[in-house]
Amino acid sequence: MAALLAIILLDYPDFVLILALLVMNATISYREEASADKVHAFSALSPLHLPEGKAFRLAARLQLWLGPS
Numbered sequence: 001m002a003a004l005l006a007i008i009l010l011d012y013p014d015f016v017l018i019l020a021l022l023v024m025n026a027t028i029s030y031r032e033e034a035s036a037d038k039v040h041a042f043s044a045l046s047p048l049h050l051p052e053g054k055a056f057r058l059a060a061r062l063q064l065w066l067g068p069s
Contacts, residue, residue, distance in 0.1 A: 003022065006015040054061065 003015055003018040006012075006018055
């Protein structure tokens with residue numbers, strides 16, 4: 001939106017700067033996503049996953065199974 005406004009107002013230096021920042025942001029975001037896919041972040045965190053939890057309801061302590069039904 002800002003780039004469009006800059007080009008409408010014929011503010012070319014701002015337009016070029018905004019466009020360059022958008023391209024740089026998109027490039028960094030793409031590389032971060034590609035890097036996260038290679039690392040398999042979910043499989044790295046799965047040993048930390050606990051399939052059960054604890055809750056307090058009406059002054060009673062409950063043990064809950066959080067795994068697949």
